Amino acid sequence: RDDPSATPEERYELLMRRADACRWAADVVGLDACLAEAIAISSALEDYERMARAAVGAAAGSLWSVRDYGIVDATMMQVLDTVLRELPAGDGELRCRAMLAWANEAFYADEPQRREALIDEGLAMARRLGDPPLLLSALQTAYVARWRSRFAEHRCELADEAVALAEQLGDAT
Secondary structure, eight states: OOOTTOOHHHHHHHHHHHHHHHHHTTOHHHHHHHHHHHHHHHHHHTOHHHHHHHHTTTTTTOSSOSSOTTOOOHHHHHHHHHHHHHSOSSOOHHHHHHHHHHHHHGGGSSOHHHHHHHHHHHHHHHHHHTOHHHHHHHHHHHHHHTOSGGGHHHHHHHHHHHHHHHHHHTOOO
C-alpha cells in the first residue's frame, strides 16, 4: 500500500497470495479482508476476470458454508452477480467457479431456485469443460452448497464422484 512504485495489479496479486495463505491457516477474517481489498482493486481497474478470481476465493476448497450460521454477505453476492453478468457468456472456468461460489454464498439466502439452478449449471459446465481439477472443485463446492437433508443422497453421489476423481488425479488426501 505504501510503495509508490507498486501497481494496482501487483497489489492485487500479493493480496491473492496472502488470501491463499490465510485460507490454509484457517484465518477466515484475514481471507475475507484480502479478498475484499482485491475485489476493490479489480473493480477500480474494471478487470472482471480479476474480480471473479477474488470473488470465488472464499469458496475455494471450503469444507463448509463460507459464512457463519444465518449470515448472507449481500456485498459478495452482488460482486458475484456482477462477475456473472460481465464474464463471457459461454463455458469457462471462472464462470463455472462463480456460479458455484454464488450458490455457496447464498446458502442462507432466500433464493433456493436460483441457488439450485446455479449448482446444476455449474456442475454441468465443469463436466463439459473436461478439466478434472475444475470438476473436483465443482463437486466439492456443490456438496457444500447443497448441505440440506433433502439432498443427502445427492451429496453422497457428489462425494463418491469427488473421491474417485481425486484418486484418479493422485490427490486422495
